[in-house]
Amino acid sequence: MHNLIRAIESVVALPAYREFVLADAPETARHPPPGQQSVFFGYDFHVNQSGFGLIEVNTNAGGAMLNAVLARAQRACCAAVQDLVPPPSFAQAFEERIVEMFRQEWANCGHTRPLASIAIVDQYPAQQYLYPEFLLFERLFKRYGIRAIIADPSALQLNDGKLSCSGMAIDLVYNRLTDFYLELPESRVLREACLQDAAVITPHPQAHALYADKRNLAIFSDKQMLAALGVPEDVQKILLASIPHTELVTPENADRLWSERKRLFFKPAAGFGSRAAYRGDKLTLRVWQEILSGQYVAQALVMPGERIISEEDPAQTLKFDLRAYAYDGKVQWIAARLYQGQTTNFRTPGGGFAPVYVGPF
Numbered sequence: 001m002h003n004l005i006r007a008i009e010s011v012v013a014l015p016a017y018r019e020f021v022l023a024d025a026p027e028t029a030r031h032p033p034p035g036q037q038s039v040f041f042g043y044d045f046h047v048n049q050s051g052f053g054l055i056e057v058n059t060n061a062g063g064a065m066l067n068a069v070l071a072r073a074q075r076a077c078c079a080a081v082q083d084l085v086p087p088p089s090f091a092q093a094f095e096e097r098i099v100e101m102f103r104q105e106w107a108n109c110g111h112t113r114p115l116a117s118i119a120i121v122d123q124y125p126a127q128q129y130l131y132p133e134f135l136l137f138e139r140l141f142k143r144y145g146i147r148a149i150i151a152d153p154s155a156l157q158l159n160d161g162k163l164s165c166s167g168m169a170i171d172l173v174y175n176r177l178t179d180f181y182l183e184l185p186e187s188r189v190l191r192e193a194c195l196q197d198a199a200v201i202t203p204h205p206q207a208h209a210l211y212a213d214k215r216n217l218a219i220f221s222d223k224q225m226l227a228a229l230g231v232p233e234d235v236q237k238i239l240l241a242s243i244p245h246t247e248l249v250t251p252e253n254a255d256r257l258w259s260e261r262k263r264l265f266f267k268p269a270a271g272f273g274s275r276a277a278y279r280g281d282k283l284t285l286r287v288w289q290e291i292l293s294g295q296y297v298a299q300a301l302v303m304p305g306e307r308i309i310s311e312e313d314p315a316q317t318l319k320f321d322l323r324a325y326a327y328d329g330k331v332q333w334i335a336a337r338l339y340q341g342q343t344t345n346f347r348t349p350g351g352g353f354a355p356v357y358v359g360p361f
Contacts, residue, residue, distance in 0.1 A: 001324050002331055004054060005043055007238040008220065009329040012210050016229045017219070021210055026181040027195070029209035034197045035108035038207035039101050039174070040064055043324040044344075046302040053244040053302035055321065056267070059203040059212040060176055064325050065136040067335045067353055068094050074355055084357040094333055099144045101327050105202045106172055115172060117147040119165050122176040123186065125150050129346065130176075137174065153177065156189040163189075163199040172200040180208040180270070214297045215269045217246040244300035249291060257298050258288060269295040279342050307338065309350050318351055 011017050022030050042061020046053050071091040076082040106115040118141050120134050128134070134150045141148035151165045156173075163170040173190065182191035182205060193199050210216070219225050221243040226236045249257060249266065257264065261280030268276050276294075278287060279301065310316040318338040325333045337344050338351040346352045 001043065001045065001322075001334070003238055004242045005041075005324065005326050005331065006329055007235045007242075008057070008211070010235055011220065011226070011229070011231055011239070014229055014231065018210065020229065021213070021216065021219075022206070025209040026183065026205070028181045028183075028191060028205035031195055031206070033109075033204040033206055034200070035110060036105040036200050036202045036204055037108065037328055038203035039105060039327060040203070041207075041211065041326045043326060045322045045324070046304045047322055048303055048305040051302045052242065053300075054217075054242055055244075055299070055302070056214060056217070057211045059180075059207045060178075061323065061325060062130045062133060062176070063323070063335065063353055064098065064333065065095075065133045065140065066130075067333060067355075068098075069136065070335075070353055070355060081357070095140055097332055099140065099146070101332075102141075102146075102172060102174070102202075104328075106200055109197075109200050111171075111200075115146055117149075117168060117171045118174055119156070119163075119170045119172075120148060120150045120174045120176065121153050121156070121190065123179070123184075124152060125176075128176075134176070152186070153179075153190050154186045156193070158189050158193050158196075158198055161196055161198050163193045170199050172202065175201050175203050180212070181205045213269055214246070214267050214271065215248060215295075217243060217299065218248055218297060221245045222247075244302050246297050246299040249296040249298050251292070254292055261288075263301050264298045265301050266291055266296050266298050269297055277343050282342060309338070316350060318348065320354070322356065 038059055040061045042058035044055045044058065046055055068091045071086060071094070072088055074085050076085045102118065103115050120137055122128055122134070125131055125134055138148040138150055147168065149165055149168060155165050156170070157164050163173070177187065179187050182194060190201070194201050194205065220239050223236060223240060226239065247253065261283055264280040266278045266280060271277060304319040304321050306317050307320055308315045308317050318340060320336045320338050321344060323335050323337060324331045334356045336354040336356050338348065338354050339345050340348045340351065
């Protein structure tokens with residue numbers, strides 16, 4: 001995972017790649033950020049006994065603070081696992097790295113005074129499924145002397161090139177919106193703040209275009225494209241070995257992809273949270289027509305791993321994926337997500353985030 005993340009970072013840094021990807025990107029994505037790298041990249045993997053694959057990259061990966069809370073709650077059930085369970089100081093160190101990451105984003109934009117205020121922004125935040133995490137972030141920032149407010153983007157104001165919310169000047173926006181390019185009417189003020197560099201916005205729209213648009217997986221898994229972009233051979237090997245082959249769904253390849261659908265997974269290029277994503281063996285003709293009329297990618301299917309979580313008969317078995325939270329190309333934390341069904345969800349009884357323990361190899 002570490003090697004793959006570094007490999008992707010090296011490709012994204014190439015001028016040829018950036019020019020290619022940003023050529024038809026929205027205006028906010030083409031606008032260069034003043035220095036921020038964007039917080040909480042999430043690299044999601046399927047891992048099983050016979051395979052390993054990067055399923056997607058996210059630029060506003062949620063759940064980091066929930067995993068810190070989860071880590072504090074873990075207790076060894078027996079002596080055999082005592083050495084695997086991290087001590088409480090492990091979660092404390094993770095939270096300190098989170099705060100330092102936001103301060104680094106602020107400093108990267110050329111600011112010399114301390115970061116003073118953060119707005120945690122999402123649409124209708126109190127109605128969001130992960131709203132409890134927003135509250136955890138708010139408390140964390142305040143604990144480290146940073147004023148914090150949770151706000152809908154429509155509550156932001158921009159006057160004389162300065163962003164504010166409810167009378168509080170905003171230094172940095174922790175952007176949890178799934179309006180990745182700030183195109184909706186309610187994101188108008190944040191969009192103008194982005195284009196005027198009126199506040200540090202992280203994750204930044206350009207980060208989504210360069211990393212998280214699922215069409216990029218088709219680049220990362222295409223040997224000819226990688227070679228044309230000037231990607232070194234050793235980096236190509238890492239990418240091609242770790243990213244399931246992905247291609248755009250087009251009228252030209254539609255018949256072939258339909259015939260091969262049982263070994264493919266279909267995702268909308270601009271999708272998030274597994275919405276409108278389908279395993280090929282579950283496709284109906286009606287859904288297939290929707291895929292053909294939208295912007296989709298087809299990815300070679302890597303089955304998720306499984307874990308037995310009960311002693312009942314029959315035992316309850318859940319699928320899992322692994323999420324690596326990363327910043328500046330370095331992994332900060334690895335979490336598992338347990339679920340049932342075609343895609344990751346947080347509503348399966350016994351499912352949700354779960355800790356990852358690193359044992360001897």
